[in-house]
Amino acid sequence: MRHLRQLLLPLAGLMLGACEKEIDFTYRDIDPILVIEGALTGEEASVSLTMTTPMDEPTDLAQVTGALVTLTDLTDGNTVTLLPPTDNPDAPYRADTEGVAGHSYRLEVLLPGSTEPNTAECVMPPAAGTPELSLAWIKMPYDRVAVLQVRFEAALGQCYWVRVYRDGEAYMWRAVSESAVVNGEVTEVFMTSRQDISEEDDDTVLVDGDELTVTVAPVSRAMHDYLEAIGADSSGPRMFAGPMALGYFLAAPLSSSTITFHPASIPDF
Numbered sequence: 001m002r003h004l005r006q007l008l009l010p011l012a013g014l015m016l017g018a019c020e021k022e023i024d025f026t027y028r029d030i031d032p033i034l035v036i037e038g039a040l041t042g043e044e045a046s047v048s049l050t051m052t053t054p055m056d057e058p059t060d061l062a063q064v065t066g067a068l069v070t071l072t073d074l075t076d077g078n079t080v081t082l083l084p085p086t087d088n089p090d091a092p093y094r095a096d097t098e099g100v101a102g103h104s105y106r107l108e109v110l111l112p113g114s115t116e117p118n119t120a121e122c123v124m125p126p127a128a129g130t131p132e133l134s135l136a137w138i139k140m141p142y143d144r145v146a147v148l149q150v151r152f153e154a155a156l157g158q159c160y161w162v163r164v165y166r167d168g169e170a171y172m173w174r175a176v177s178e179s180a181v182v183n184g185e186v187t188e189v190f191m192t193s194r195q196d197i198s199e200e201d202d203d204t205v206l207v208d209g210d211e212l213t214v215t216v217a218p219v220s221r222a223m224h225d226y227l228e229a230i231g232a233d234s235s236g237p238r239m240f241a242g243p244m245a246l247g248y249f250l251a252a253p254l255s256s257s258t259i260t261f262h263p264a265s266i267p268d269f
Contacts (some may be wrong), residue, residue: 034064036118036240036247037092038107040099041217041254042127045071047082048092049109052246062090066112069093074121075103099124099251107249109240118242120249125218127253128160129153129185133214135259137195138269144195146206146266150214152255154186159224161252162188165213166206175219175227195263210261217252 032051039046049064069082082093099105101124110117131152137144150162160176172190180186193206206212219227222239226248229236239248 034109034111034118034243034245034247036107036109036120036245036249038109038120038247038249040071040097040105040107040122040124040249040251042098045080045082045095045097045099046092047094047107047109063092064111065089067093068108068110068117070108071095071097072106072108073100073103074106075100099253101126101253103251105249105251109245111243114243116242118240118245120240122220122223122249122251124251124253125158125220126155128155128158128216128218128255130255131162131214131216131257133212133257133259135261135266136269137266138191142194143199144268146192146195146261146263147269148190148192148212148214148259150186150188150190150216152186152216153184154181155218156181156184159219159221160186161217161219161223161227161250163215163217164190165215167211168213171204171212173227175224175231177224178221193261206261206263208262208264211258212261213256213258215254215256217250217254219250219252223248223250 035050035052037048047069049067050061051064063084070079071082072079080095080097082095084093085091104121104123106119106121108117108119129152131150134149136147138147148164154160157178158181159178162176163173164171174188176186176188193204194200197205197207222237226236226239235246
């Protein structure tokens with residue numbers, strides 16, 4: 001609990017000093033841009049292809065169909081083609097191929113009617129240690145809040161992407177820089193649900209029995225900067241060569257753990 005106390009004191013101060021400011025802005029419509037979200041793990045390759053939509057229209061997450069998507073292991077020369085599931089063409093392109101730590105990979109996406117592909121390369125780093133999870137109540141001025149502490153063994157100089165899922169659905173995430181690695185480990189704290197869930201937003205509320213699964217992916221500094229930009233509502237640095245495209249390609253083995261939320265059994269901080 002010592003790590004949790006050291007992290008929460010400055011975090012609580014920041015929350016108390018937070019303020020909101022209304023900003024007026026104008027925007028202009030631009031042509032749709034391809035968004036590539038590619039990931040190679042130790043189990044499979046998955047690539048989502050969508051197009052941006054105007055700000056005043058509902059987000060369209062339908063997959064771009066008919067694209068040629070390939071993944072090449074630059075270390076051993078093998079190439080696989082990713083395809084959407086036959087029973088659901090709107091699902092991401094997939095292939096049952098396992099990434100290998102230390103190998104370099106190139107993702108290539110060629111849209112229908114295009115002669116120039118989008119490409120990105122990534123080296124798969126070693127996996128992080130299995131995350132250790134714990135929950136504790138912290139007293140805030142407005143209510144008690146459940147905080148999730150995540151600790152894992154980490155490599156010096158390595159960045160990480162820590163994601164939290166609530167009952168299998170995306171819940172929270174954080175990009176962790178190499179400076180967070182101290183004595184061979186990383187400790188991160190997430191503020192989750194208030195105790196009085198009637199006052200909590202649906203996006204963050206937790207109820208008895210909810211399962212919180214945490215995944216840790218080692219990422220490059222470029223990927224860390226991309227995630228930081230996304231968190232600040234920016235499109236982030238360009239990560240694909242070729243025609244204009246947004247998104248990322250990540251080759252990373254995942255480490256994961258799960259903890260069940262039982263509010264009555266959570267200790268006080």
